[in-house]
Amino acid sequence: MIYEGVVYRPPSEAGSWILQATIGCSHNRCTFCNMYKDKSFRIRSVQELEDEIHKVRELYPDIRRVFIADGDALMIRTEDLKYLLSEIRASFHKLERIGIYASPKSIHSKTDDELISLYEAGLGIAYLGLESGDPEILLRVRKGDTREGIISAGKRLKASGIKLSITAISGLGGKERWREHALMTASAVNEIRPHYLGLLTLMVEQGTELWTSVQEGSFQLLTPDEAARETLSLLQELDCDGLVFRSNHASNYVALKGTLNMDRDKLISQLKRAIEDEGFKDESFRRL
Ligand code: SF4
Structure with missing residues:
Protein backbone atom coordinates (compact mmCIF):
# COMPACT_ATOMS: atom_id res chain seq x y z
CA MET A 1 0.00 0.00 0.00
CA ILE A 2 1.41 3.37 -0.98
CA TYR A 3 0.62 6.37 1.20
CA GLU A 4 1.90 9.86 0.61
CA GLY A 5 2.12 12.00 3.78
CA VAL A 6 -0.37 11.67 6.62
CA VAL A 7 -3.61 10.00 5.57
CA TYR A 8 -6.83 11.07 7.28
CA ARG A 9 -10.12 9.22 7.48
CA PRO A 10 -13.41 9.72 9.33
CA PRO A 11 -13.62 7.98 12.74
CA SER A 12 -16.29 5.61 11.42
CA GLU A 13 -13.87 4.37 8.74
CA ALA A 14 -11.33 3.16 11.34
CA GLY A 15 -11.60 -0.44 10.13
CA SER A 16 -11.53 0.36 6.40
CA TRP A 17 -8.77 -0.13 3.89
CA ILE A 18 -7.84 3.35 2.71
CA LEU A 19 -7.22 3.82 -0.99
CA GLN A 20 -5.41 7.13 -1.40
CA ALA A 21 -6.77 7.94 -4.83
CA THR A 22 -6.11 11.66 -4.61
CA ILE A 23 -3.35 13.49 -2.82
CA GLY A 24 -4.36 16.48 -0.68
CA CYS A 25 -7.45 18.66 -0.96
CA SER A 26 -8.45 20.60 -4.07
CA HIS A 27 -9.54 23.55 -1.90
CA ASN A 28 -6.92 23.51 0.88
CA ARG A 29 -7.76 27.04 2.11
CA CYS A 30 -9.89 26.59 5.23
CA THR A 31 -8.35 28.67 8.00
CA PHE A 32 -8.75 25.98 10.68
CA CYS A 33 -7.44 23.03 8.65
CA ASN A 34 -3.88 21.79 8.62
CA MET A 35 -4.50 18.36 7.15
CA TYR A 36 -3.13 18.77 3.66
CA LYS A 37 -1.06 21.94 3.85
CA ASP A 38 2.09 20.05 2.82
CA LYS A 39 0.46 18.48 -0.25
CA SER A 40 -0.40 19.84 -3.70
CA PHE A 41 -3.66 18.42 -4.95
CA ARG A 42 -3.42 15.77 -7.63
CA ILE A 43 -5.32 12.71 -8.76
CA ARG A 44 -3.38 9.45 -9.04
CA SER A 45 -3.65 7.61 -12.35
CA VAL A 46 -6.31 4.95 -12.79
CA GLN A 47 -3.64 2.43 -13.78
CA GLU A 48 -1.65 3.06 -10.62
CA LEU A 49 -4.78 2.69 -8.48
CA GLU A 50 -5.94 -0.41 -10.30
CA ASP A 51 -2.54 -2.04 -9.71
CA GLU A 52 -2.78 -1.17 -6.03
CA ILE A 53 -6.28 -2.63 -5.71
CA HIS A 54 -5.04 -5.87 -7.29
CA LYS A 55 -2.01 -6.04 -4.96
CA VAL A 56 -4.17 -5.48 -1.87
CA ARG A 57 -6.64 -8.10 -3.15
CA GLU A 58 -3.83 -10.69 -3.06
CA LEU A 59 -2.89 -9.79 0.52
CA TYR A 60 -6.28 -9.03 2.08
CA PRO A 61 -9.06 -10.64 0.03
CA ASP A 62 -11.53 -10.43 2.94
CA ILE A 63 -11.64 -6.62 3.17
CA ARG A 64 -15.18 -5.48 4.00
CA ARG A 65 -14.89 -1.72 3.85
CA VAL A 66 -12.92 0.59 1.60
CA PHE A 67 -12.50 4.32 2.09
CA ILE A 68 -11.32 6.51 -0.79
CA ALA A 69 -9.11 9.42 0.32
CA ASP A 70 -7.59 12.09 0.39
CA GLY A 71 -9.56 15.21 1.27
CA ASP A 72 -11.68 15.62 -1.78
CA ALA A 73 -11.55 12.34 -3.66
CA LEU A 74 -14.96 12.88 -5.28
CA MET A 75 -13.07 15.26 -7.61
CA ILE A 76 -12.01 12.19 -9.61
CA ARG A 77 -13.66 12.11 -13.03
CA THR A 78 -16.95 10.22 -12.81
CA GLU A 79 -16.03 7.61 -15.43
CA ASP A 80 -12.70 6.91 -13.69
CA LEU A 81 -14.35 6.71 -10.29
CA LYS A 82 -16.99 4.31 -11.61
CA TYR A 83 -14.25 2.12 -13.02
CA LEU A 84 -12.39 2.11 -9.68
CA LEU A 85 -15.61 1.29 -7.82
CA SER A 86 -16.24 -1.64 -10.13
CA GLU A 87 -12.65 -2.89 -9.64
CA ILE A 88 -13.04 -2.66 -5.86
CA ARG A 89 -16.35 -4.50 -5.94
CA ALA A 90 -14.96 -7.22 -8.17
CA SER A 91 -11.86 -7.63 -6.00
CA PHE A 92 -13.32 -8.00 -2.51
CA HIS A 93 -16.15 -10.47 -2.34
CA LYS A 94 -17.02 -9.72 1.29
CA LEU A 95 -17.23 -5.99 0.58
CA GLU A 96 -19.94 -4.20 2.55
CA ARG A 97 -19.34 -0.51 1.84
CA ILE A 98 -17.24 1.98 -0.09
CA GLY A 99 -16.92 5.49 1.31
CA ILE A 100 -15.34 8.72 0.09
CA TYR A 101 -14.51 12.27 1.19
CA ALA A 102 -16.52 14.86 -0.74
CA SER A 103 -16.57 18.65 -0.77
CA PRO A 104 -19.27 21.04 -1.99
CA LYS A 105 -17.06 21.77 -5.00
CA SER A 106 -16.68 18.12 -5.98
CA ILE A 107 -20.43 17.51 -5.64
CA HIS A 108 -21.20 20.62 -7.74
CA SER A 109 -18.80 19.32 -10.39
CA LYS A 110 -21.11 16.33 -10.98
CA THR A 111 -24.60 16.25 -12.49
CA ASP A 112 -27.46 14.53 -10.67
CA ASP A 113 -27.22 11.65 -13.14
CA GLU A 114 -23.50 11.29 -12.47
CA LEU A 115 -24.11 11.11 -8.72
CA ILE A 116 -26.81 8.47 -9.28
CA SER A 117 -24.44 6.50 -11.51
CA LEU A 118 -21.81 6.55 -8.74
CA TYR A 119 -24.38 5.22 -6.28
CA GLU A 120 -25.31 2.48 -8.75
CA ALA A 121 -21.62 1.67 -9.20
CA GLY A 122 -21.34 1.00 -5.47
CA LEU A 123 -20.49 4.27 -3.73
CA GLY A 124 -22.15 3.77 -0.36
CA ILE A 125 -21.37 6.85 1.72
CA ALA A 126 -19.83 10.31 1.33
CA TYR A 127 -18.50 12.57 4.10
CA LEU A 128 -19.10 16.27 3.60
CA GLY A 129 -17.84 19.11 5.80
CA LEU A 130 -20.56 21.66 6.52
CA GLU A 131 -18.48 23.00 9.42
CA SER A 132 -21.09 25.71 10.15
CA GLY A 133 -24.46 26.78 8.82
CA ASP A 134 -23.69 30.43 9.55
CA PRO A 135 -22.86 32.27 6.28
CA GLU A 136 -20.58 34.71 8.11
CA ILE A 137 -18.52 31.93 9.72
CA LEU A 138 -18.24 30.09 6.39
CA LEU A 139 -16.87 33.28 4.88
CA ARG A 140 -14.45 33.90 7.73
CA VAL A 141 -13.05 30.35 7.69
CA ARG A 142 -12.79 30.45 3.87
CA LYS A 143 -14.80 27.29 3.38
CA GLY A 144 -15.02 28.07 -0.31
CA ASP A 145 -18.80 27.89 -0.62
CA THR A 146 -21.90 29.56 0.77
CA ARG A 147 -24.47 28.14 3.16
CA GLU A 148 -26.89 27.74 0.23
CA GLY A 149 -24.19 26.06 -1.88
CA ILE A 150 -23.36 23.50 0.79
CA ILE A 151 -27.03 22.80 1.52
CA SER A 152 -27.72 22.26 -2.16
CA ALA A 153 -24.66 19.99 -2.51
CA GLY A 154 -25.76 17.92 0.49
CA LYS A 155 -29.32 17.58 -0.75
CA ARG A 156 -28.25 16.57 -4.24
CA LEU A 157 -25.84 13.97 -2.94
CA LYS A 158 -28.45 12.49 -0.62
CA ALA A 159 -31.04 12.39 -3.41
CA SER A 160 -28.68 10.20 -5.46
CA GLY A 161 -29.02 7.37 -2.93
CA ILE A 162 -25.49 7.73 -1.51
CA LYS A 163 -25.60 7.93 2.29
CA LEU A 164 -24.55 11.34 3.54
CA SER A 165 -22.50 12.05 6.63
CA ILE A 166 -22.10 15.73 7.55
CA THR A 167 -19.46 17.16 9.84
CA ALA A 168 -19.81 20.36 11.86
CA ILE A 169 -17.31 21.91 14.24
S1 SF4 B 1 -12.16 21.44 2.38
FE1 SF4 B 1 -11.79 20.05 4.13
S2 SF4 B 1 -9.77 19.13 3.76
FE2 SF4 B 1 -9.95 20.93 2.41
S3 SF4 B 1 -9.01 22.60 3.53
FE3 SF4 B 1 -11.20 22.67 4.01
S4 SF4 B 1 -11.46 21.41 5.86
FE4 SF4 B 1 -9.40 20.96 5.02
Missing part, protein backbone atom coordinates in the same frame (compact mmCIF):
# COMPACT_ATOMS: atom_id res chain seq x y z
CA SER A 170 -18.40 23.10 17.67
CA GLY A 171 -16.70 26.36 18.64
CA LEU A 172 -15.98 27.46 15.07
CA GLY A 173 -17.72 30.81 15.63
CA GLY A 174 -15.72 31.51 18.77
CA LYS A 175 -17.22 33.62 21.55
CA GLU A 176 -18.49 36.17 19.03
CA ARG A 177 -20.80 33.95 16.98
CA TRP A 178 -21.57 30.84 19.03
CA ARG A 179 -25.32 31.51 19.02
CA GLU A 180 -25.48 32.05 15.25
CA HIS A 181 -23.28 28.99 14.80
CA ALA A 182 -25.56 26.73 16.86
CA LEU A 183 -28.86 27.95 15.40
CA MET A 184 -27.81 28.19 11.77
CA THR A 185 -25.95 24.90 11.80
CA ALA A 186 -29.06 23.21 13.18
CA SER A 187 -31.26 24.82 10.51
CA ALA A 188 -28.84 23.82 7.73
CA VAL A 189 -28.82 20.21 8.95
CA ASN A 190 -32.62 20.27 9.21
CA GLU A 191 -32.75 21.32 5.58
CA ILE A 192 -30.19 18.84 4.26
CA ARG A 193 -31.50 15.94 6.36
CA PRO A 194 -28.31 13.86 6.19
CA HIS A 195 -28.14 10.31 7.53
CA TYR A 196 -25.35 11.12 9.99
CA LEU A 197 -24.09 14.23 11.76
CA GLY A 198 -20.64 14.20 13.34
CA LEU A 199 -20.00 17.14 15.66
CA LEU A 200 -16.31 17.65 16.39
CA THR A 201 -14.98 20.32 18.75
CA LEU A 202 -12.57 22.89 17.45
CA MET A 203 -8.89 22.30 18.23
CA VAL A 204 -6.64 24.99 16.82
CA GLU A 205 -3.47 23.68 15.24
CA GLN A 206 -0.23 25.58 15.05
CA GLY A 207 0.50 26.76 11.52
CA THR A 208 -3.12 27.52 10.59
CA GLU A 209 -4.51 31.00 10.01
CA LEU A 210 -6.90 30.44 12.87
CA TRP A 211 -3.95 29.83 15.19
CA THR A 212 -2.61 33.27 14.26
CA SER A 213 -6.04 34.83 14.92
CA VAL A 214 -6.14 33.19 18.37
CA GLN A 215 -2.62 34.44 19.16
CA GLU A 216 -3.55 37.96 18.01
CA GLY A 217 -6.76 37.88 20.06
CA SER A 218 -9.09 38.41 17.10
CA PHE A 219 -10.63 34.93 17.65
CA GLN A 220 -11.60 33.84 21.14
CA LEU A 221 -12.00 30.14 21.82
CA LEU A 222 -14.98 28.81 23.76
CA THR A 223 -14.41 27.33 27.21
CA PRO A 224 -15.64 23.72 27.67
CA ASP A 225 -18.72 25.09 29.45
CA GLU A 226 -19.49 27.49 26.58
CA ALA A 227 -18.94 24.72 24.01
CA ALA A 228 -21.41 22.50 25.90
CA ARG A 229 -23.99 25.31 25.99
CA GLU A 230 -23.51 25.83 22.25
CA THR A 231 -24.13 22.10 21.64
CA LEU A 232 -27.20 22.32 23.87
CA SER A 233 -28.63 25.08 21.63
CA LEU A 234 -27.82 23.02 18.54
CA LEU A 235 -29.57 19.94 19.90
CA GLN A 236 -32.62 21.97 20.94
CA GLU A 237 -32.97 23.24 17.36
CA LEU A 238 -32.25 20.01 15.47
CA ASP A 239 -35.40 18.52 14.00
CA CYS A 240 -34.35 15.63 11.84
CA ASP A 241 -36.02 12.29 12.52
CA GLY A 242 -33.68 9.35 12.05
CA LEU A 243 -30.50 11.45 12.08
CA VAL A 244 -27.65 9.53 13.70
CA PHE A 245 -25.87 12.07 15.88
CA ARG A 246 -22.29 11.48 17.01
CA SER A 247 -20.24 13.82 19.14
CA ASN A 248 -17.94 11.23 20.66
CA HIS A 249 -14.74 12.13 18.81
CA ALA A 250 -11.45 12.52 20.67
CA SER A 251 -11.81 16.31 20.30
CA ASN A 252 -15.15 16.51 22.15
CA TYR A 253 -15.38 17.56 25.81
CA VAL A 254 -18.49 15.41 26.37
CA ALA A 255 -19.10 12.14 24.49
CA LEU A 256 -22.62 12.04 23.07
CA LYS A 257 -24.34 9.66 20.68
CA GLY A 258 -27.92 8.97 19.80
CA THR A 259 -30.59 9.09 17.15
CA LEU A 260 -32.76 12.15 16.72
CA ASN A 261 -35.40 13.11 17.42
CA MET A 262 -36.09 10.26 19.83
CA ASP A 263 -32.86 10.65 21.85
CA ARG A 264 -32.83 14.44 22.01
CA ASP A 265 -34.03 14.68 25.65
CA LYS A 266 -31.50 12.05 26.75
CA LEU A 267 -28.64 13.89 25.00
CA ILE A 268 -29.72 17.23 26.47
CA SER A 269 -29.88 15.74 29.99
CA GLN A 270 -26.41 14.26 29.53
CA LEU A 271 -25.03 17.66 28.51
CA LYS A 272 -26.77 19.42 31.38
CA ARG A 273 -25.28 16.92 33.85
CA ALA A 274 -21.82 17.66 32.43
CA ILE A 275 -22.43 21.41 32.77
CA GLU A 276 -23.90 21.24 36.27
CA ASP A 277 -21.94 18.48 38.04
CA GLU A 278 -19.86 16.03 36.09
CA GLY A 279 -17.44 18.31 34.31
CA PHE A 280 -15.62 17.85 31.01
CA LYS A 281 -12.82 15.84 29.47
CA ASP A 282 -9.46 17.23 30.50
CA GLU A 283 -7.79 19.32 27.79
CA SER A 284 -4.75 17.00 27.81
CA PHE A 285 -6.92 14.07 26.65
CA ARG A 286 -8.37 15.86 23.63
CA ARG A 287 -7.08 14.88 20.18
CA LEU A 288 -7.92 15.60 16.58
Whole structure:
Protein backbone atom coordinates (compact mmCIF):
# COMPACT_ATOMS: atom_id res chain seq x y z
CA MET A 1 0.00 0.00 0.00
CA ILE A 2 1.41 3.37 -0.98
CA TYR A 3 0.62 6.37 1.20
CA GLU A 4 1.90 9.86 0.61
CA GLY A 5 2.12 12.00 3.78
CA VAL A 6 -0.37 11.67 6.62
CA VAL A 7 -3.61 10.00 5.57
CA TYR A 8 -6.83 11.07 7.28
CA ARG A 9 -10.12 9.22 7.48
CA PRO A 10 -13.41 9.72 9.33
CA PRO A 11 -13.62 7.98 12.74
CA SER A 12 -16.29 5.61 11.42
CA GLU A 13 -13.87 4.37 8.74
CA ALA A 14 -11.33 3.16 11.34
CA GLY A 15 -11.60 -0.44 10.13
CA SER A 16 -11.53 0.36 6.40
CA TRP A 17 -8.77 -0.13 3.89
CA ILE A 18 -7.84 3.35 2.71
CA LEU A 19 -7.22 3.82 -0.99
CA GLN A 20 -5.41 7.13 -1.40
CA ALA A 21 -6.77 7.94 -4.83
CA THR A 22 -6.11 11.66 -4.61
CA ILE A 23 -3.35 13.49 -2.82
CA GLY A 24 -4.36 16.48 -0.68
CA CYS A 25 -7.45 18.66 -0.96
CA SER A 26 -8.45 20.60 -4.07
CA HIS A 27 -9.54 23.55 -1.90
CA ASN A 28 -6.92 23.51 0.88
CA ARG A 29 -7.76 27.04 2.11
CA CYS A 30 -9.89 26.59 5.23
CA THR A 31 -8.35 28.67 8.00
CA PHE A 32 -8.75 25.98 10.68
CA CYS A 33 -7.44 23.03 8.65
CA ASN A 34 -3.88 21.79 8.62
CA MET A 35 -4.50 18.36 7.15
CA TYR A 36 -3.13 18.77 3.66
CA LYS A 37 -1.06 21.94 3.85
CA ASP A 38 2.09 20.05 2.82
CA LYS A 39 0.46 18.48 -0.25
CA SER A 40 -0.40 19.84 -3.70
CA PHE A 41 -3.66 18.42 -4.95
CA ARG A 42 -3.42 15.77 -7.63
CA ILE A 43 -5.32 12.71 -8.76
CA ARG A 44 -3.38 9.45 -9.04
CA SER A 45 -3.65 7.61 -12.35
CA VAL A 46 -6.31 4.95 -12.79
CA GLN A 47 -3.64 2.43 -13.78
CA GLU A 48 -1.65 3.06 -10.62
CA LEU A 49 -4.78 2.69 -8.48
CA GLU A 50 -5.94 -0.41 -10.30
CA ASP A 51 -2.54 -2.04 -9.71
CA GLU A 52 -2.78 -1.17 -6.03
CA ILE A 53 -6.28 -2.63 -5.71
CA HIS A 54 -5.04 -5.87 -7.29
CA LYS A 55 -2.01 -6.04 -4.96
CA VAL A 56 -4.17 -5.48 -1.87
CA ARG A 57 -6.64 -8.10 -3.15
CA GLU A 58 -3.83 -10.69 -3.06
CA LEU A 59 -2.89 -9.79 0.52
CA TYR A 60 -6.28 -9.03 2.08
CA PRO A 61 -9.06 -10.64 0.03
CA ASP A 62 -11.53 -10.43 2.94
CA ILE A 63 -11.64 -6.62 3.17
CA ARG A 64 -15.18 -5.48 4.00
CA ARG A 65 -14.89 -1.72 3.85
CA VAL A 66 -12.92 0.59 1.60
CA PHE A 67 -12.50 4.32 2.09
CA ILE A 68 -11.32 6.51 -0.79
CA ALA A 69 -9.11 9.42 0.32
CA ASP A 70 -7.59 12.09 0.39
CA GLY A 71 -9.56 15.21 1.27
CA ASP A 72 -11.68 15.62 -1.78
CA ALA A 73 -11.55 12.34 -3.66
CA LEU A 74 -14.96 12.88 -5.28
CA MET A 75 -13.07 15.26 -7.61
CA ILE A 76 -12.01 12.19 -9.61
CA ARG A 77 -13.66 12.11 -13.03
CA THR A 78 -16.95 10.22 -12.81
CA GLU A 79 -16.03 7.61 -15.43
CA ASP A 80 -12.70 6.91 -13.69
CA LEU A 81 -14.35 6.71 -10.29
CA LYS A 82 -16.99 4.31 -11.61
CA TYR A 83 -14.25 2.12 -13.02
CA LEU A 84 -12.39 2.11 -9.68
CA LEU A 85 -15.61 1.29 -7.82
CA SER A 86 -16.24 -1.64 -10.13
CA GLU A 87 -12.65 -2.89 -9.64
CA ILE A 88 -13.04 -2.66 -5.86
CA ARG A 89 -16.35 -4.50 -5.94
CA ALA A 90 -14.96 -7.22 -8.17
CA SER A 91 -11.86 -7.63 -6.00
CA PHE A 92 -13.32 -8.00 -2.51
CA HIS A 93 -16.15 -10.47 -2.34
CA LYS A 94 -17.02 -9.72 1.29
CA LEU A 95 -17.23 -5.99 0.58
CA GLU A 96 -19.94 -4.20 2.55
CA ARG A 97 -19.34 -0.51 1.84
CA ILE A 98 -17.24 1.98 -0.09
CA GLY A 99 -16.92 5.49 1.31
CA ILE A 100 -15.34 8.72 0.09
CA TYR A 101 -14.51 12.27 1.19
CA ALA A 102 -16.52 14.86 -0.74
CA SER A 103 -16.57 18.65 -0.77
CA PRO A 104 -19.27 21.04 -1.99
CA LYS A 105 -17.06 21.77 -5.00
CA SER A 106 -16.68 18.12 -5.98
CA ILE A 107 -20.43 17.51 -5.64
CA HIS A 108 -21.20 20.62 -7.74
CA SER A 109 -18.80 19.32 -10.39
CA LYS A 110 -21.11 16.33 -10.98
CA THR A 111 -24.60 16.25 -12.49
CA ASP A 112 -27.46 14.53 -10.67
CA ASP A 113 -27.22 11.65 -13.14
CA GLU A 114 -23.50 11.29 -12.47
CA LEU A 115 -24.11 11.11 -8.72
CA ILE A 116 -26.81 8.47 -9.28
CA SER A 117 -24.44 6.50 -11.51
CA LEU A 118 -21.81 6.55 -8.74
CA TYR A 119 -24.38 5.22 -6.28
CA GLU A 120 -25.31 2.48 -8.75
CA ALA A 121 -21.62 1.67 -9.20
CA GLY A 122 -21.34 1.00 -5.47
CA LEU A 123 -20.49 4.27 -3.73
CA GLY A 124 -22.15 3.77 -0.36
CA ILE A 125 -21.37 6.85 1.72
CA ALA A 126 -19.83 10.31 1.33
CA TYR A 127 -18.50 12.57 4.10
CA LEU A 128 -19.10 16.27 3.60
CA GLY A 129 -17.84 19.11 5.80
CA LEU A 130 -20.56 21.66 6.52
CA GLU A 131 -18.48 23.00 9.42
CA SER A 132 -21.09 25.71 10.15
CA GLY A 133 -24.46 26.78 8.82
CA ASP A 134 -23.69 30.43 9.55
CA PRO A 135 -22.86 32.27 6.28
CA GLU A 136 -20.58 34.71 8.11
CA ILE A 137 -18.52 31.93 9.72
CA LEU A 138 -18.24 30.09 6.39
CA LEU A 139 -16.87 33.28 4.88
CA ARG A 140 -14.45 33.90 7.73
CA VAL A 141 -13.05 30.35 7.69
CA ARG A 142 -12.79 30.45 3.87
CA LYS A 143 -14.80 27.29 3.38
CA GLY A 144 -15.02 28.07 -0.31
CA ASP A 145 -18.80 27.89 -0.62
CA THR A 146 -21.90 29.56 0.77
CA ARG A 147 -24.47 28.14 3.16
CA GLU A 148 -26.89 27.74 0.23
CA GLY A 149 -24.19 26.06 -1.88
CA ILE A 150 -23.36 23.50 0.79
CA ILE A 151 -27.03 22.80 1.52
CA SER A 152 -27.72 22.26 -2.16
CA ALA A 153 -24.66 19.99 -2.51
CA GLY A 154 -25.76 17.92 0.49
CA LYS A 155 -29.32 17.58 -0.75
CA ARG A 156 -28.25 16.57 -4.24
CA LEU A 157 -25.84 13.97 -2.94
CA LYS A 158 -28.45 12.49 -0.62
CA ALA A 159 -31.04 12.39 -3.41
CA SER A 160 -28.68 10.20 -5.46
CA GLY A 161 -29.02 7.37 -2.93
CA ILE A 162 -25.49 7.73 -1.51
CA LYS A 163 -25.60 7.93 2.29
CA LEU A 164 -24.55 11.34 3.54
CA SER A 165 -22.50 12.05 6.63
CA ILE A 166 -22.10 15.73 7.55
CA THR A 167 -19.46 17.16 9.84
CA ALA A 168 -19.81 20.36 11.86
CA ILE A 169 -17.31 21.91 14.24
CA SER A 170 -18.40 23.10 17.67
CA GLY A 171 -16.70 26.36 18.64
CA LEU A 172 -15.98 27.46 15.07
CA GLY A 173 -17.72 30.81 15.63
CA GLY A 174 -15.72 31.51 18.77
CA LYS A 175 -17.22 33.62 21.55
CA GLU A 176 -18.49 36.17 19.03
CA ARG A 177 -20.80 33.95 16.98
CA TRP A 178 -21.57 30.84 19.03
CA ARG A 179 -25.32 31.51 19.02
CA GLU A 180 -25.48 32.05 15.25
CA HIS A 181 -23.28 28.99 14.80
CA ALA A 182 -25.56 26.73 16.86
CA LEU A 183 -28.86 27.95 15.40
CA MET A 184 -27.81 28.19 11.77
CA THR A 185 -25.95 24.90 11.80
CA ALA A 186 -29.06 23.21 13.18
CA SER A 187 -31.26 24.82 10.51
CA ALA A 188 -28.84 23.82 7.73
CA VAL A 189 -28.82 20.21 8.95
CA ASN A 190 -32.62 20.27 9.21
CA GLU A 191 -32.75 21.32 5.58
CA ILE A 192 -30.19 18.84 4.26
CA ARG A 193 -31.50 15.94 6.36
CA PRO A 194 -28.31 13.86 6.19
CA HIS A 195 -28.14 10.31 7.53
CA TYR A 196 -25.35 11.12 9.99
CA LEU A 197 -24.09 14.23 11.76
CA GLY A 198 -20.64 14.20 13.34
CA LEU A 199 -20.00 17.14 15.66
CA LEU A 200 -16.31 17.65 16.39
CA THR A 201 -14.98 20.32 18.75
CA LEU A 202 -12.57 22.89 17.45
CA MET A 203 -8.89 22.30 18.23
CA VAL A 204 -6.64 24.99 16.82
CA GLU A 205 -3.47 23.68 15.24
CA GLN A 206 -0.23 25.58 15.05
CA GLY A 207 0.50 26.76 11.52
CA THR A 208 -3.12 27.52 10.59
CA GLU A 209 -4.51 31.00 10.01
CA LEU A 210 -6.90 30.44 12.87
CA TRP A 211 -3.95 29.83 15.19
CA THR A 212 -2.61 33.27 14.26
CA SER A 213 -6.04 34.83 14.92
CA VAL A 214 -6.14 33.19 18.37
CA GLN A 215 -2.62 34.44 19.16
CA GLU A 216 -3.55 37.96 18.01
CA GLY A 217 -6.76 37.88 20.06
CA SER A 218 -9.09 38.41 17.10
CA PHE A 219 -10.63 34.93 17.65
CA GLN A 220 -11.60 33.84 21.14
CA LEU A 221 -12.00 30.14 21.82
CA LEU A 222 -14.98 28.81 23.76
CA THR A 223 -14.41 27.33 27.21
CA PRO A 224 -15.64 23.72 27.67
CA ASP A 225 -18.72 25.09 29.45
CA GLU A 226 -19.49 27.49 26.58
CA ALA A 227 -18.94 24.72 24.01
CA ALA A 228 -21.41 22.50 25.90
CA ARG A 229 -23.99 25.31 25.99
CA GLU A 230 -23.51 25.83 22.25
CA THR A 231 -24.13 22.10 21.64
CA LEU A 232 -27.20 22.32 23.87
CA SER A 233 -28.63 25.08 21.63
CA LEU A 234 -27.82 23.02 18.54
CA LEU A 235 -29.57 19.94 19.90
CA GLN A 236 -32.62 21.97 20.94
CA GLU A 237 -32.97 23.24 17.36
CA LEU A 238 -32.25 20.01 15.47
CA ASP A 239 -35.40 18.52 14.00
CA CYS A 240 -34.35 15.63 11.84
CA ASP A 241 -36.02 12.29 12.52
CA GLY A 242 -33.68 9.35 12.05
CA LEU A 243 -30.50 11.45 12.08
CA VAL A 244 -27.65 9.53 13.70
CA PHE A 245 -25.87 12.07 15.88
CA ARG A 246 -22.29 11.48 17.01
CA SER A 247 -20.24 13.82 19.14
CA ASN A 248 -17.94 11.23 20.66
CA HIS A 249 -14.74 12.13 18.81
CA ALA A 250 -11.45 12.52 20.67
CA SER A 251 -11.81 16.31 20.30
CA ASN A 252 -15.15 16.51 22.15
CA TYR A 253 -15.38 17.56 25.81
CA VAL A 254 -18.49 15.41 26.37
CA ALA A 255 -19.10 12.14 24.49
CA LEU A 256 -22.62 12.04 23.07
CA LYS A 257 -24.34 9.66 20.68
CA GLY A 258 -27.92 8.97 19.80
CA THR A 259 -30.59 9.09 17.15
CA LEU A 260 -32.76 12.15 16.72
CA ASN A 261 -35.40 13.11 17.42
CA MET A 262 -36.09 10.26 19.83
CA ASP A 263 -32.86 10.65 21.85
CA ARG A 264 -32.83 14.44 22.01
CA ASP A 265 -34.03 14.68 25.65
CA LYS A 266 -31.50 12.05 26.75
CA LEU A 267 -28.64 13.89 25.00
CA ILE A 268 -29.72 17.23 26.47
CA SER A 269 -29.88 15.74 29.99
CA GLN A 270 -26.41 14.26 29.53
CA LEU A 271 -25.03 17.66 28.51
CA LYS A 272 -26.77 19.42 31.38
CA ARG A 273 -25.28 16.92 33.85
CA ALA A 274 -21.82 17.66 32.43
CA ILE A 275 -22.43 21.41 32.77
CA GLU A 276 -23.90 21.24 36.27
CA ASP A 277 -21.94 18.48 38.04
CA GLU A 278 -19.86 16.03 36.09
CA GLY A 279 -17.44 18.31 34.31
CA PHE A 280 -15.62 17.85 31.01
CA LYS A 281 -12.82 15.84 29.47
CA ASP A 282 -9.46 17.23 30.50
CA GLU A 283 -7.79 19.32 27.79
CA SER A 284 -4.75 17.00 27.81
CA PHE A 285 -6.92 14.07 26.65
CA ARG A 286 -8.37 15.86 23.63
CA ARG A 287 -7.08 14.88 20.18
CA LEU A 288 -7.92 15.60 16.58
S1 SF4 B 1 -12.16 21.44 2.38
FE1 SF4 B 1 -11.79 20.05 4.13
S2 SF4 B 1 -9.77 19.13 3.76
FE2 SF4 B 1 -9.95 20.93 2.41
S3 SF4 B 1 -9.01 22.60 3.53
FE3 SF4 B 1 -11.20 22.67 4.01
S4 SF4 B 1 -11.46 21.41 5.86
FE4 SF4 B 1 -9.40 20.96 5.02
